[in-house]
Amino acid sequence: MDAYFTDLAERLRARGVTEERVTVTLTELHDHLLDADSTPEAEFGPVAEFAEQLARGAGASAPEAAGEPGSRAQEWRWTADIYTDRELLNRYGDQGWEVERVDRLGRFVCRRDPGNAMRWEYRRESALRGEHDELAARLAPDGWEPCGRWTYLAYFKRPRAATAGPAARLAAAPEVPERRVFLSRKYRALLVAVLALVVAEAVFLGSSDTSLGDPATLAGMVVGALAGGVGAAYGLRRHLRKERSAVRP
Incomplete structure (x- = not known):
C-alpha cells in the first residue's frame, strides 16, 4: 500500500499537481481504502493510469501549445440524498460531468473537459461490500463501470456514446454549478x-x-x-x- 501511494504521489507531482492537493488526495484515498478493505491496485487500478486520471481531474494536465484553443479540465464536488441522487447524476452527466469517485464525505467528485465534453449516464445499486465485485461483473457487459461507493450504495457510469453514438458529444458545456448540496x-x-x-x-x-x-x-x-x-x-x-x-x- 505504501509503495503504491508513494509512486502515486511522485507521479502527481511530476504532472504539476500542487503539494497541498497531493496531500489531500492521498489522505482521502487512504481513508477510502480502509473503508473498502481492499488493495490499491484492486480499488484504483494501475498506478500510472490512476495518476493520469487524477492529474487531469486536478487540472494539471500538460499545458497546451501557445495559440491552440482549449481549456483545462474542471472539477466539481457535490452531494445529494438517495431521493435525488440518480436524477441529478444523469442531469449533470448530460452536461458532461464524469464522476471519478465518491469521497469519504459522500460527495461525488466529478471532472469535465469543456473543450472535449461527453455525456454520461449513471445508475445506482444497493449491495453489501462482498457483493460489489459480482455486481460490477454482471453490469460490465452493458458498458457500466464502477465510479464510487457510499455505505451500501454502489454507483456506476457509462458514456452515453454507448447508446447515443456521436450525439453523446457536447457542442458547448454549461457553466460549473455553484450549488454543491442537494437535499430533497x-x-x-x-x-x-x-x-x-x-x-x-x-x-x-x-x-x-x-x-x-x-x-x-x-x-x-x-x-x-x-x-x-x-x-x-x-x-x-x-x-x-x-x-x-x-x-x-
Missing part, C-alpha cells in the same frame, strides 16, 4: 422529524425534575433517539425497496 423535501422532512424528537426530549428534561443520572431517564433518551433513527432508516429502506421492485433499464 422528503429527506429534509426526515431530518426535521428526528431533530424534533431530540428537541422534545431536551425540553422535557429541562422542564422537569428528572435527573440525567436516573436510569429510567437515560433509557428513555436512548429509546427516543433509536426510534428517530429507526424511523429515518425505515423511510430510506422503503424507498430503496420501491426502486428495486421497479423495472430497471
Whole structure:
C-alpha cells in the first residue's frame, strides 16, 4: 500500500499537481481504502493510469501549445440524498460531468473537459461490500463501470456514446454549478422529524425534575433517539425497496 501511494504521489507531482492537493488526495484515498478493505491496485487500478486520471481531474494536465484553443479540465464536488441522487447524476452527466469517485464525505467528485465534453449516464445499486465485485461483473457487459461507493450504495457510469453514438458529444458545456448540496423535501422532512424528537426530549428534561443520572431517564433518551433513527432508516429502506421492485433499464 505504501509503495503504491508513494509512486502515486511522485507521479502527481511530476504532472504539476500542487503539494497541498497531493496531500489531500492521498489522505482521502487512504481513508477510502480502509473503508473498502481492499488493495490499491484492486480499488484504483494501475498506478500510472490512476495518476493520469487524477492529474487531469486536478487540472494539471500538460499545458497546451501557445495559440491552440482549449481549456483545462474542471472539477466539481457535490452531494445529494438517495431521493435525488440518480436524477441529478444523469442531469449533470448530460452536461458532461464524469464522476471519478465518491469521497469519504459522500460527495461525488466529478471532472469535465469543456473543450472535449461527453455525456454520461449513471445508475445506482444497493449491495453489501462482498457483493460489489459480482455486481460490477454482471453490469460490465452493458458498458457500466464502477465510479464510487457510499455505505451500501454502489454507483456506476457509462458514456452515453454507448447508446447515443456521436450525439453523446457536447457542442458547448454549461457553466460549473455553484450549488454543491442537494437535499430533497422528503429527506429534509426526515431530518426535521428526528431533530424534533431530540428537541422534545431536551425540553422535557429541562422542564422537569428528572435527573440525567436516573436510569429510567437515560433509557428513555436512548429509546427516543433509536426510534428517530429507526424511523429515518425505515423511510430510506422503503424507498430503496420501491426502486428495486421497479423495472430497471
